[in-house]
Amino acid sequence: MxxxxxxxxxxxxxxxxxxxxxxxxxxxxxxxxxxxxxxxxxxxxxxxxxxxxxxxxxxxxxxxxxxxxxxxxxxxxxxxxxxxxxxxxxxxxxxxxxxxxxxxxxxxxxxxxxxxxxxxxxxxxxxxxxxxxxxxxxxxxxxxxxxxxxxxxxxxxxxxxxxxxxxxxxxxxxxxxxxxxxxxxxxxxxxxxxxxxxxxxxxxxxxRWVQQADELAAEVAAADLASLSTPERLDLAALSRLLPARASNALRAWLARHMAAPASLVERLRTEWHPGTTASWPAPGGALHAYRGGLFWAPGSCEPPPPSAIDLSRPGLHSQPGWQGAWLVEPASPGIPPARLARLTQRARAGGEQFQRAPASVPRSLKKACQEAGLPPWRRGGPLLFDEAGLIAVAGLGMDARAFAEKDAPQLAVRWQEDSALLQSEGEARVAA
CATH class of the missing domain: 3.40.50.620 (HUPs)
Structure with a gap:
């Protein structure tokens, strides 16, 4: 043995x-x-x-x-x-x-x-x-x-x-x-x-020879990815400067962290991406997105969940598996009156929405607000929170300033966390405990 x-x-x-x-x-x-x-x-x-x-x-x-x-x-x-x-x-x-x-x-x-x-x-x-x-x-x-x-x-x-x-x-x-x-x-x-x-x-x-070659390829990929990637992003511009075989090796290793990628997908990514390209590719269990020189993995269905009712009037982490994330609610200022958070509708972006980032700013189209914030295209679809009076918050952008509570009134801040950030915060909480 x-x-x-x-x-x-x-x-x-x-x-x-x-x-x-x-x-x-x-x-x-x-x-x-x-x-x-x-x-x-x-x-x-x-x-x-x-x-x-x-x-x-x-x-x-x-x-x-x-x-x-x-x-x-x-x-x-x-x-x-x-x-x-x-x-x-x-x-x-x-x-x-x-x-x-x-x-x-x-x-x-x-x-x-x-x-x-x-x-x-x-x-x-x-x-x-x-x-x-x-x-x-x-x-x-x-x-x-x-x-x-x-x-x-x-x-x-x-x-x-x-x-x-x-x-x-x-x-x-x-x-x-x-x-x-x-x-x-x-x-x-x-x-x-x-x-x-x-x-x-x-x-x-x-x-046995191939086993050794595979081990060597894994070692080279690990060294390359240490400088080319983070858990969320692969630097496609830097990857393209490697020799083709080495680039493919690193790309396969990065994709393996997220899915079982077919060889055809690896080839498409290498041949269809060029500097400045913004594009998406369907992949097993989710989708891949090229944006601003990086490759990103987004798990889950490309179709957003249907509208749903949600109560965020209590502090805590409110997981939303269908949206691959969670709403974090905690006492903070500025924030939203708790009564306005009790009966919300959560839905995808429909078009025509306006968002106001700060009390002194003016409402802008949600599309422009996302662009100004540098929010990647695949994260602009929601979820969005509404009450009867209007928009409350947008995942990735934060709370709409028009919904803020009066200065001395009770208030709760609402913040969206992607799954990766959610896992990190839970891990930090366990360490602190």
Whole structure:
């Protein structure tokens, strides 16, 4: 088992146990190698085969015989129309293994992937046109959500694992779906390895080289982004001065902080942006905006929520998830009379609104007020607060001076916070507490 920079604190070691040759051999080896900790076998019942119940019973029996604990989760539901059965099963299996391992008190989960699995993963990713992250294949060890996923046999050929199982007289399940050529991995196993018996080692070695290249690319991207970006903004002008490959690398790394960006989006951003461009691109989970030489990420739907009633007459943080932010209400001067904040309407900008920034100023069109304040175009849509008498406040601009209370009257200040600012203020409050 590989060492980890993250200290382990769990009192159990978990083994993903399908009952097949590889996981049976791994469970046998682990129960003999681990001392001072419990070993627990984790089985995922996919419900895809008529023998699935019998397989679960077999796995529990073998685990008990080997002196390991046992846990099993049955997946519910089925793949959505058009979805891959393999992808659905893989995602469900990962969730189930994670939850069972943590419930058992384990922070180390061992998987029986071997060299042939790695070679197949590399080749399948290459056929899909994957980048370095995909071609790197499976990591030997990776911490995710409090659990270390480790593959101690990733460099071992499968023949060695079979020899180990036969030497110890182990019994395992033969899954008939492994012969189903509808699945791409099975087609590879039945055609590639017999025709190119030496390919396994070469492809696995290629995956190791790509892993190193991917790690190097991540290090270079981190160094570039340290000077090119903030959590909210990427400097496109400075990015464009890098070599194209380095610029793409940094751009992909910045986008990965916010979404799983398709390669086509990265290419569009690089080719469609030019100095002085103001533009927007739809993206998974939100939109990207180029404005004043920077690239910004705005999560959420492009369509504003419908108008709604809201009561802001009490101090506090009033979260508005549909608007990706919150109204912060606190006693301050200048402010709004609390009675005017009790029955408000919150809505998007409709056009024609006027905003007065200070008592001594004159009302201006909301469009001009946003421009003067340097508010980016995608943050000019709202929300806006109204009472029966008129405009109260605008997200990003503040309170309308026409709604201010008299000097000595009770008053509350209303201020909008974007989600990022909201998270920061909550974190500061927790530290102060």
């Amino acid at each position: 590989a060492d980890s920079a993250t200290p382990r604190t769990g009192d159990a070691v978990a083994v993903a146990f399908s009952g097949g040759l590889d996981s049976t051999a791994l469970l046998h080896a682990v129960t003999r190698a681990v001392t001072g900790q419990r070993v627990i076998a984790l089985h995922v019942h996919h419900g895809l085969q008529p023998q699935a119940d019998a397989w679960a019973a077999h796995c529990e029996r073998i685990a008990r015989q080997l002196g390991a604990g046992f846990a099993c989760t049955r997946l519910s539901g089925s793949p959505a129309r058009g979805d891959s059965v393999e992808a659905w099963a893989r995602a469900g299996r990962h969730r189930a293994l994670h939850d069972m391992a943590l419930a058992a008190g384990a922070d180390l989960l061992l998987l029986a992937h071997h060299r042939q699995d790695q070679a197949e993963t590399f080749l399948l990713q290459a056929l899909r046109g994957a980048g370095t992250a995909g071609l790197a294949g499976m990591p030997r060890q990776q911490w995710r959500d409090g659990l270390c996923w480790a593959r101690p046999w990733l460099d071992h050929p499968r023949d060695l694992i079979r020899a180990y199982a036969e030497q110890h007289g182990l019994r395992w399940i033969e899954d008939p779906s492994n012969a189903d050529t509808r699945f791409a991995r099975n087609r590879l196993r039945q055609t590639l390895w017999p025709a190119f018996p030496g390919a396994e080692a070469g492809l696995a070695q290629a995956a």
